[in-house]
Amino acid sequence: DVKVTQSSRYLVKRTGEKVFLECVQDMDHENMFWYRQDPGLGLRLIYFSYDVKMKEKGDIPEGYSVSREKKERFSLILESASTNQTSMYLCASSTPWQTYTEAFFGQGTRLTVV
């Protein structure tokens, strides 16, 4: 069974803290993604990576960075957490889109910044 695992289901952090969200996939997928989901806004792409050490900005990268040191692991970093980063964060992975396959999502991390 394919699996994308996010390290935490729920997190509460203080404003100004550095926050790490970890994601691991066991499908040997090349592509990995970080989205955030907010009510009325759908899923918005923060960053993606199509190979180890490669990263590309998505639609809303401000305030975030990412790291991909190993193929199976993609980390999202909030350099200095702010209250407007309170959200549901979703990690996903996929094979290259040329193969016409879906992206698989993790269970999500509900982050609250206080």
Next chain:
Amino acid sequence: DQQVKQNSPSLSVQEGRISILNCDYTNSMFDYFLWYKKYPAEGPTFLISISSIKDKNEDGRFTVFLNKSAKHLSLHIVPSQPGDSAVYFCAASNSGGGADGLTFGKGTHLIIQP
């Protein structure tokens, strides 16, 4: 500018009847379309997809229709069941454009009434 639009934030359907969820897109480079289903506090799960070379794809109770000239797709669920109550996201990708990620609509909350 929103490239994938789901204009109905919510839809209520009686159990046993047909549910029709609609999605419009503006980017003519999109050539692969997907529907995801999401329950609260869980990650999205893939439902069904269609590539731009087809106009219909069926999987059990779920059928997706694609009208390329109108840049419109729809998801039909027949018959609707209580477990279908969830938020449904339409998503699109450009398979020739590298990783890029999926572009999502804002979602439609489907409520199946008993």
